[in-house]
Amino acid sequence: MIRSLLFSSLLLLAFSCSTEKEEEGGQIMTYESEDIEVENPEETEQPTVTEGEHYTQVISANIGLYQELAIMILEISPVEENGTHPVNGYYYYIAHQKPLDLKGHYNPASEMYILDETYKGKKSGHMEFKVNDDSDQSFWCVNLDSEHQDFNSKELYYEESANFVLEIEKDKYEWIHPIDMYMGEEEGFVEEEVEDEFNFAIVNNEYILFDINKTGRNGHLAIANGFAKINDGIAIWDAPDDYTTCQIKMNLTKSGEVTVTEEKLCEGFRGFNASFDGTFTKN
Numbered sequence: 555m556i557r558s559l560l561f562s563s564l565l566l567l568a569f570s571c572s573t574e575k576e577e578e579g580g581q582i583m584t585y586e587s588e589d590i591e592v593e594n595p596e597e598t599e600q601p602t603v604t605e606g607e608h609y610t611q612v613i614s615a616n617i618g619l620y621q622e623l624a625i626m627i628l629e630i631s632p633v634e635e636n637g638t639h640p641v642n643g644y645y646y647y648i649a650h651q652k653p654l655d656l657k658g659h660y661n662p663a664s665e666m667y668i669l670d671e672t673y674k675g676k677k678s679g680h681m682e683f684k685v686n687d688d689s690d691q692s693f694w695c696v697n698l699d700s701e702h703q704d705f706n707s708k709e710l711y712y713e714e715s716a717n718f719v720l721e722i723e724k725d726k727y728e729w730i731h732p733i734d735m736y737m738g739e740e741e742g743f744v745e746e747e748v749e750d751e752f753n754f755a756i757v758n759n760e761y762i763l764f765d766i767n768k769t770g771r772n773g774h775l776a777i778a779n780g781f782a783k784i785n786d787g788i789a790i791w792d793a794p795d796d797y798t799t800c801q802i803k804m805n806l807t808k809s810g811e812v813t814v815t816e817e818k819l820c821e822g823f824r825g826f827n828a829s830f831d832g833t834f835t836k837n
Contacts, residue, residue, distance in 0.1 A: 619703050639659060677697075732747050735772060748769040762804065775824065789804040816831055
């Protein structure tokens, strides 16, 4: 019960920090060029940007106190006289799917990105980070005078823009179902309807970035996010830590539907009366 209350508090705080949602529904973004073979992000070494080359970088990032998952797309321009590379791009949180614009530079000497974030033309944040780095030097903040919050990232792609095709399909799926809520000795258990969420972005049909939020008996929550490789329509996510065995399987083989199963116990990510099992369909 204590764990479920903590999950509920975190969820409310995370949602209170978010802004309005953009229009829901699928969206595909395409950069014309030819297909490429992509390596596993754990094995990819970021090449050095040379003069005259433009690069596209796709990053999975967990940002802020509650480590909300985001996908980031950066366009890196050739080096300038000051030794840095101009960077433009955008990112959005998988849970909310609202685009935030990014502009700044990349310093190859320090391997650091320094970017300002804007929403509808107004500055909404600042970030400084090194890709594939989870040290204190990588952070997000509202402004430099505010609290620095965690920024952890993994590179999915880093390719020369002229030879790279990028397609991203994002959507929000749901599962509406009844649960039992205990209302005390007089009323006992009462059936209530809840709406679970499975929000995601599929990148080049090779990776899925997901954010799942489920409610179980007595309001216990199951919450997880991350990215996983897709193989023949199946994605398997293993929790990226050493203190849990959590493994979640996502079956993407049916159009407009995702079936989720908890393959290994995920107690560190859910309450006692909750699970990640369920079938989610397009809103």
